[in-house]
Amino acid sequence: MAKRALIVDDSASMRQMVGFTLESAGFEVIQGINGEDAIDALKAAGKVDVIVTDLNMPIMDGLAFIKEVRKMPSAAFTPILMLTTESGEDRKMQAKEAGATGWIVKPFQPEVLLKVIQKVMPS
Amino acid sequence: METEQKKLPEGTDLASYTNQFLTFTLADEEYGVDILKVQEIKGYVATTRIPNAPPHVTGVLNLRGTIVPIIDLRRTFNLPEVVYDQFTVIVVVVVHDRVMGMIVDSVSEVMNIMAEDIQPPPNLGKGGSNALRGLGKVDDKLVILLDIDAVLLDEASLATAA
Amino acid sequence: MSIDISSFRQAFFEESAEQLDEFESSLLQLERDPSDRELLNCIFRCAHSIKGGSATFGFPEVASFTHSLETLLDEVRNSRVVIDSTLSRLLLESLDHMRILISVSKGEVESAPDSAGLIARLVDASKTSPKASPVPVIVEEQSVPGSEELYQLDFKPGQDSIRRGNDPLRMLEDLRGIAEVTRISCDKSGIPPMEEMDPEACYIAWSLTMITTANEAELVEPFEFIAGDSVVNLTVSDGFFRGANFATPSVPEDDAPVVASKRKPAQEAATTSAKDGGTIKVSSEKLDKLINLVGELIISQSMLNSVTEELDTTKLVGLTEAVSHMERSSRELQEQVMGLRLLQIKMAFGRFPRLVHDLASVCNKKIELRLSGEETELDKNLIEAIGDPLTHLVRNSIDHGLEPAEERLNAGKPGVGVLSLSAYHEGGSITIEVADDGRGLNVERILAKAIDRGLVSADDNLTDEQIYQLIFQPGFSTAEQVTDLSGRGVGMDIVNQAIAAIGGSVKVTSVPGKGCSTRIRLPLTMAILEGQSMAVADNVYIIPLTSIIECIRPRQEDVHDIAQTGEVVRVREEFLPVLRMHRAFGVEPKISEPWDGSMVLVECEGRKIAILVDELLGQSQVVIKSLETNYQKVEGIAGATILGDGRVALIIDVPGLVRGFEGQKKKAA
Numbered sequence: 001m002a003k004r005a006l007i008v009d010d011s012a013s014m015r016q017m018v019g020f021t022l023e024s025a026g027f028e029v030i031q032g033i034n035g036e037d038a039i040d041a042l043k044a045a046g047k048v049d050v051i052v053t054d055l056n057m058p059i060m061d062g063l064a065f066i067k068e069v070r071k072m073p074s075a076a077f078t079p080i081l082m083l084t085t086e087s088g089e090d091r092k093m094q095a096k097e098a099g100a101t102g103w104i105v106k107p108f109q110p111e112v113l114l115k116v117i118q119k120v121m122p123s
Numbered sequence: 124m125e126t127e128q129k130k131l132p133e134g135t136d137l138a139s140y141t142n143q144f145l146t147f148t149l150a151d152e153e154y155g156v157d158i159l160k161v162q163e164i165k166g167y168v169a170t171t172r173i174p175n176a177p178p179h180v181t182g183v184l185n186l187r188g189t190i191v192p193i194i195d196l197r198r199t200f201n202l203p204e205v206v207y208d209q210f211t212v213i214v215v216v217v218v219h220d221r222v223m224g225m226i227v228d229s230v231s232e233v234m235n236i237m238a239e240d241i242q243p244p245p246n247l248g249k250g251g252s253n254a255l256r257g258l259g260k261v262d263d264k265l266v267i268l269l270d271i272d273a274v275l276l277d278e279a280s281l282a283t284a285a
Numbered sequence: 286m287s288i289d290i291s292s293f294r295q296a297f298f299e300e301s302a303e304q305l306d307e308f309e310s311s312l313l314q315l316e317r318d319p320s321d322r323e324l325l326n327c328i329f330r331c332a333h334s335i336k337g338g339s340a341t342f343g344f345p346e347v348a349s350f351t352h353s354l355e356t357l358l359d360e361v362r363n364s365r366v367v368i369d370s371t372l373s374r375l376l377l378e379s380l381d382h383m384r385i386l387i388s389v390s391k392g393e394v395e396s397a398p399d400s401a402g403l404i405a406r407l408v409d410a411s412k413t414s415p416k417a418s419p420v421p422v423i424v425e426e427q428s429v430p431g432s433e434e435l436y437q438l439d440f441k442p443g444q445d446s447i448r449r450g451n452d453p454l455r456m457l458e459d460l461r462g463i464a465e466v467t468r469i470s471c472d473k474s475g476i477p478p479m480e481e482m483d484p485e486a487c488y489i490a491w492s493l494t495m496i497t498t499a500n501e502a503e504l505v506e507p508f509e510f511i512a513g514d515s516v517v518n519l520t521v522s523d524g525f526f527r528g529a530n531f532a533t534p535s536v537p538e539d540d541a542p543v544v545a546s547k548r549k550p551a552q553e554a555a556t557t558s559a560k561d562g563g564t565i566k567v568s569s570e571k572l573d574k575l576i577n578l579v580g581e582l583i584i585s586q587s588m589l590n591s592v593t594e595e596l597d598t599t600k601l602v603g604l605t606e607a608v609s610h611m612e613r614s615s616r617e618l619q620e621q622v623m624g625l626r627l628l629q630i631k632m633a634f635g636r637f638p639r640l641v642h643d644l645a646s647v648c649n650k651k652i653e654l655r656l657s658g659e660e661t662e663l664d665k666n667l668i669e670a671i672g673d674p675l676t677h678l679v680r681n682s683i684d685h686g687l688e689p690a691e692e693r694l695n696a697g698k699p700g701v702g703v704l705s706l707s708a709y710h711e712g713g714s715i716t717i718e719v720a721d722d723g724r725g726l727n728v729e730r731i732l733a734k735a736i737d738r739g740l741v742s743a744d745d746n747l748t749d750e751q752i753y754q755l756i757f758q759p760g761f762s763t764a765e766q767v768t769d770l771s772g773r774g775v776g777m778d779i780v781n782q783a784i785a786a787i788g789g790s791v792k793v794t795s796v797p798g799k800g801c802s803t804r805i806r807l808p809l810t811m812a813i814l815e816g817q818s819m820a821v822a823d824n825v826y827i828i829p830l831t832s833i834i835e836c837i838r839p840r841q842e843d844v845h846d847i848a849q850t851g852e853v854v855r856v857r858e859e860f861l862p863v864l865r866m867h868r869a870f871g872v873e874p875k876i877s878e879p880w881d882g883s884m885v886l887v888e889c890e891g892r893k894i895a896i897l898v899d900e901l902l903g904q905s906q907v908v909i910k911s912l913e914t915n916y917q918k919v920e921g922i923a924g925a926t927i928l929g930d931g932r933v934a935l936i937i938d939v940p941g942l943v944r945g946f947e948g949q950k951k952k953a954a
Contacts, residue, residue, distance in 0.1 A: 011334050013296035014341065020293070056333050058326075070448070076485070079450040085337045093513070101450035102510035107340040107348075119459065119507065120450070171933035172824065173912075173919055174870040183916060185927045188581045192916040221915045 002028045008038040008053035021110040035060025039068055047074045050121055055084040063098045070099040079120035142236050146266055147227040150202045155266045160216045164230055167211035193224040218275045236261060297338045301387055304331040309380055313638050316373055325362040332358050344390045350400045353407040354379050360411050375406055433498050436521055441490035443514030448485050451511050459507035464497035572625055579622045580908035586615045587929030630708045631659040633668045644683045651690050651701040658708035663715055667807055670787045674780040678719040678803050686723035686801050714831055720802035726795035728752050753793045757781040814909050818902035821867045822875050825934035827907055832939040834886040836901055841880040851950060854895045861895040864946045875899045889943045921945050
């Protein structure tokens with residue numbers, strides 16, 4: 001069964017790029033344009049192997065999204081990576097509190113993204 | 124509006140095509156045009172007249188959805204008029220990125236004429252035109268090779284000038 | 286394997302353009318309502334998004350400039366800085382600067398003015414010191430190949446690690462990939478009794494020894510994400526405590542209120558992102574091809590209809606039914622496909638809030654822009670084509686029509702002038718109106734200028750309406766001096782031509798002192814036309830319904846041939862000049878006298894003409910085919926179409942035909 005990834009970002013170009021990166025690594029990619037949309041997508045998909053999400057999004061931002069996701073039994077332990085320009089320690093703490101697994105700062109090299117994702121995926 | 128691309132068979136040596144001509148008759152003379160410019164051949168159908176068109180443009184035709192102007196080559200070359208009949212053919216060519224049709228008496232065949240059998244056009248003095256590529260000789264027959272771009276230049280340039 | 290980021294740049298450019306437009310419109314709205322939080326958040330997000338994208342896709346200048354802007358906007362949205370008109374201007378300037386920077390990134394423009402000045406002003410406006418965190422830049426990890434060392438690692442994941450999706454076992458596996466683990470032991474002492482245990486918490490710790498050439502950074506890298514609240518103690522086993530101690534007690538912070546409020550659906554600037562989720566961008570070329578194909582289908586359909594009508598279909602009942610069914614499907618397909626090309630006119634109106642705002646301040650006038658009917662849909666090509674004409678009309682209104690506040694007040698009008706742009710469907714066409722409540726057109730000046738230019742003579746008795754239409758003549762301008770905006774004398778006739786080129790018409794009405802209104806009438810689409818077919822001998826011609834007033838069978842007693850004027854026909858109280866179609870096109874008609882044929886009454890640029898033809902055929906929707914693609918433009922002909930029997934019918938361009946007709950009459954006179 002192919003690995004699945006959920007990408008959440010309100011920027012289409014970002015979703016395209018991250019999506020392409022993941023697809024070329026063999027992932028089946030599902031997209032959400034903001035937190036709320038992503039929750040719907042996740043419910044429809046059932047389960048994913050990794051989630052990559054932006055922080056600042058309209059309607060439901062990254063932190064609220066992660067909190068919601070962690071409430072879902074199918075996604076309680078799914079690795080969640082934040083992909084954002086922010087790098088402040090307090091923000092990282094907030095993300096951790098919400099349940100984020102890890103953090104990648106934009107701009108990033110696609111290869112680095114893949115490496116980090118491999119790192120957090122369960123063996 | 125699309126112009127049909129001629130599909131050459133696989134492995135075609137393009138050089139061998141440069142001397143292929145479609146030959147047709149006009150007033151008992153044999154003429155030839157570069158085969159690569161010819162898109163298709165159609166039986167004669169009456170055209171729709173266009174107002175204020177030059178005399179050699181008889182009108183336009185519907186060619187699978189595209190409107191194509193039709194030129195009467197006899198008029199272009201100042202040859203006497205004839206009644207069109209079931210042998211009359213319209214040769215559709217692509218010239219200067221435009222699709223046009225020319226009315227000829229009948230179509231003969233596709234011939235290969237080697238470069239050594241083509242003589243440069245004679246210098247006919249002031250009255251001559253540069254519409255000729257040359258004179259081809261095939262089995263004692265004379266084939267007048269037209270530079271179709273030059274012949275139809277008027278039609279093509281009319282549009283850009285407008 | 287490397288991935289080429291540059292292939293996504295196009296998407297980024299398109300997205301940034303949308304973001305910048307949203308930024309601009311939100312900002313303009315904000316000027317009217319400075320306390321609207323949603324607008325503030327929206328503006329911040331636009332800048333934030335562009336910053337992230339530009340950094341990721343390799344445009345550091347854009348990223349660093351936008352970073353300063355974002356910092357300022359963050360202060361604004363947190364109410365630490367207040368938006369006033371000065372700040373608003375600064376933000377608009379920044380917006381324009383960003384557009385230029387992006388143009389440079391796209392390669393459209395050579396170079397941009399230096400950002401430093403603007404950045405300094407943005408920083409100043411933030412009134413806080415420049416943000417401590419600089420624009421994130423990728424730091425290459427250095428790996429120093431070293432000799433083999435013996436390390437000891439004590440590792441206790443924080444209790445919440447697993448809850449956050451981390452997998453300690455995976456981390457140990459990764460470690461095994463770069464080090465040879467010689468000894469490992471597990472400390473289970475932290476596990477509480479069953480009743481107290483939280484199955485999702487991590488209570489286990491590990492301790493291991495390993496030999497490796499990897500350096501310390503590499504060794505702790507697998508634990509990067511849990512380092513903050515875990516114990517990861519790396520020591521070199523000569524006993525000397527050299528590794529950094531990553532243990533920090535996790536401090537639970539009060540949840541910052543980060544859940545964004547639901548966006549108001551009424552937000553007009555809304556949701557290019559929300560829409561984005563359900564749409565696909567399709568190239569116009571593909572759409573045009575599709576529309577062409579559907580046009581072909583409709584023609585084939587007509588041909589099929591013609592043929593089946595002539596067959597004896599009593600034995601082929603199924604055939605007629607099938608053909609009829611197919612016709613219904615084709616028509617519906619055509620409607621749907623034509624609808625694809627429709628966009629809301631909002632797209633054409635988009636530039637005006639900003640334009641009016643800027644022009645009003647340049648002219649020192651107070652102007653309110655009112656938009657209505659923005660959801661009215663229009664063919665994409667038409668939207669592109671009316672952009673410039675509309676801009677010109679708007680500029681005219683602002684420059685000449687609307688008066689400065691003082692003058693308005695003196696005239697008893699409110700100080701703020703109203704400029705309205707509206708669009709609505711009317712019959713088979715779309716009307717776009719540009720109206721103002723300013724001075725209105727000056728009839729005397731227009732007439733004087735027209736006489737001066739020899740367009741009319743002093744004793745022509747013209748109605749006010751006819752005088753207004755004179756402004757569409759080439760070379761006409763009554764502006765006293767050529768102002769920067771307009772009045773160069775190339776204005777209205779270019780507008781007229783541009784509109785005519787897309788098959789529309791322009792009409793202007795005015796009331797002196799009260800205002801002026803320009804109405805543009807456009808066909809719904811450029812590719813398909815509702816037309817009246819008519820025949821002259823064997824030739825079929827089609828006149829667009831939008832030009833036709835009515836069709837009549839003239840009576841002998843109503844047709845007169847007036848010396849020095851020509852043929853006219855009486856229609857109720859009017860006398861209309863008669864244009865004989867067969868003469869215009871040089872064909873032999875079947876009828877000999879006008880009363881044997883039919884006349885089509887058309888209206889064109891304020892004049893009415895009666896066109897004589899042999900007979901009227903039906904009305905239908907025809908697919909417009911270009912004559913110019915392979916032939917050339919012919920005056921009086923708008924295009925051609927293919928009839929059900931495969932023949933070509935010419936579509937008449939009424940203004941062109943009438944011009945030719947009048948030109949001939951002048952010559953004869």
